[in-house]
Amino acid sequence: MTNHTTANTNAAETPQRQRTRAPHTRRAALMDAAEHLFLTQGVRATRIEDIAAAAQVAKGTFYIYFKSRDALLRALQQRFMVSFCEQIDTALAHCPPDDWESQLRTWFATALDGLLGQILRHDMLFEDVRPSEDRQLMADNPVIEQLCALLQSGVQANAWQTPDPRMTALMIFHAMHGLANEALAQGNAGHRAPLVDMLTDTFGKALRR
Incomplete structure (x- = not known):
């Protein structure tokens, strides 16, 4: 009972x-x-x-x-990007505030880990994005805004120079994505240190005053 x-x-x-x-x-x-x-x-x-x-x-x-399944997918995309930024913010918080090369290197290392470490989720969320949607994602991408803010801080500290921090952020973002895709295609996704070195050296020299 x-x-x-x-x-x-x-x-x-x-x-x-x-x-x-x-x-x-x-x-x-x-x-x-x-x-x-x-x-x-x-x-x-x-x-x-x-x-x-x-x-x-x-x-x-x-x-x-x-409103729809696509609206939910867009919410998942935003959640992914916000989480991505939070991981980078946490890593950057451990860098000396005046060590700009360390901050740039940390951004690349954490971004590559965040992307390659969850590539299946990333591809599921973004692989079927139409060109018009992709352009809108770039316009509203918090990762771009975060990187742009980092570049602006470096410029204000007279450590870096760039005529347009947002355009530079876009170039850095796409370069990072391009090297990540190449590593995946070559089966070298686990060897990230050389990618971090290449990106840091290339863009560090371009930004240095």
């Missing part, structure tokens, strides 16, 4: 717990479920009802937080 009563009580409480989850918790659950499904079965093969079921919410709840 006691076990039966307990089981009924638990069963009755489960939906209530789901209904009373905080909005940010439900949104995060949908994003986590979608990311897992996108990785395991592909973005286009994943239906909204699949995501809702995996997040343990009603299908209608999905539309409270996201």
Whole structure:
């Protein structure tokens, strides 16, 4: 009798717990479920009802937080980039504030680790981006803004010079991506130190006053 009563009580409480989850918790659950499904079965093969079921919410709840599957994908892209920036910020915080070469090297090392260390997630999120969407991602990319801020700080400290920090940040970002892709193509993704050295030396010389 006691076990039966307990089981009924638990069963009755489960939906209530789901209904009373905080909005940010439900949104995060949908994003986590979608990311897992996108990785395991592909973005286009994943239906909204699949995501809702995996997040343990009603299908209608999905539309409270996201207008479409593509809108959720864009939210995942932003989450990835923000997390990427947080990792770099944490690493930069350990650099001496007046050691600009160390900061540049740390940016490259952490960025390459962050990219190559989760390349499957990165490719899942960004591989099907259309050209117009890619241009918008570049315009709103927090990684570019973070790097631009680092360059501006170096310029203000009279350590670096560049006529346009944002354009320089874009060049650095794409150079880093290009070398990462080449390392992947050559099967050398685990050998990152030479890439960090090359990028730091090349752009350090270009920026140095």
